[in-house]
Amino acid sequence: MRELEDGVLVAAVAxxxxxxxxxxxxxxxxxxxxxxxxxxLDWKGSSIWLTGLEERIADPSVLSGVVEQQISFHKLVKDPTV
Structure with a gap:
């Protein structure tokens, strides 16, 4: 399910x-x-998962913030001299 979730979230951010x-x-x-x-392992049911997914894509700015945090955390910021 994480694979499907990631696909939806990436499309929302994009x-x-x-x-x-x-x-x-x-x-x-x-x-x-x-x-x-x-x-x-923490699966609580399909309706809860789908509702949560729909709620997260409702505000792409929140998702963009998560992406920015992950870029920083993983040090994926591109070197401006390259």
Whole structure:
């Protein structure tokens, strides 16, 4: 499920609404057939996960902040001299 989640979140940050909708449709289709053994240990149910995903994509500025934090944390800032 994390793979689907990442795809939707990346599309939201990139400002690609058609990809966001495609990702959400895929997530809704896959959520009930995903192997239980591959679900996260903290899985609380498909409706909770989908609602949380929809809430996170509702404000792309929050997602952009997360991306900026991760870039900084992992020291992925491009060297301006390159």
């Amino acid at each position: 400002g690609e609404p058609s990809l966001v909708e495609f990702g959400l449709r895929s997530a809704r289709q896959m959520v009930d057939v995903w192997p239980k053994s591959r679900l996260p």
